[in-house]
Amino acid sequence: MSKVPRVGIGVIIKMGRKVLLLKRKGAHGEGTWAFFGGHLKFNESLEEGAKREVEEETGVLIKNIRAATFTNDIFPKEKKHYITLFVIADFAGGTLPIKEPQYVEKLEWFMWGKFPKPLFTPVANLIKKGFNPFKV
Structure with missing residues (x-):
């Protein structure tokens, strides 16, 4: 396990009362449901990172990007540790x-x-925190 956590981005995309999830494949967390996301790059703003990750994965366009919350995520099996910054x-x-x-x-x-x-x-950690993007 790295001695320093990495910074991840989670992009909660809202449409009406729904959010867009993807089923992960070919990386840690394979087979699980997640929001769009990835790693925040050096010298990249949170908004830039969110747009880049969504653009890399699909043709979805997003607007009104705003910081929401974070989670402290430890993956013992994979020996990974992330601080995930969520945006809406x-x-x-x-x-x-x-x-x-x-x-x-x-x-x-x-x-x-x-x-x-x-x-x-x-x-899962976001849900455990009681976070709800429709109440912020």
């Missing part, structure tokens, strides 16, 4: 093709709290 963004259009099929199995809209299982550790 509004769906601004675009399409849902999967641009990185090696990392994303599928995409679906879900009502908040009515998520499929299993959840990626940062999402």
Whole structure:
């Protein structure tokens, strides 16, 4: 395990009363449901990182990106430790093709709290905190 946690980004995309989740594939957390995200790059703002990650993974456009909360995520099996910075963004259009099929199995809209299982550790930790993007 690295002695320094890495910084991850989680992008909660809202449309109406639903949020967009993806099923992970080919990376740690494979088979779990998560928000769009990845690593924050050096000299990159949180907003830039959120847009980049969403753009890399699909054709979805987002707007009104704002900081939300964070989680402290430890993956003992993978020997990884992340601080995940979550942002909320509004769906601004675009399409849902999967641009990185090696990392994303599928995409679906879900009502908040009515998520499929299993959840990626940062999402599970976010839920445990009682966070709700529709109440901020």
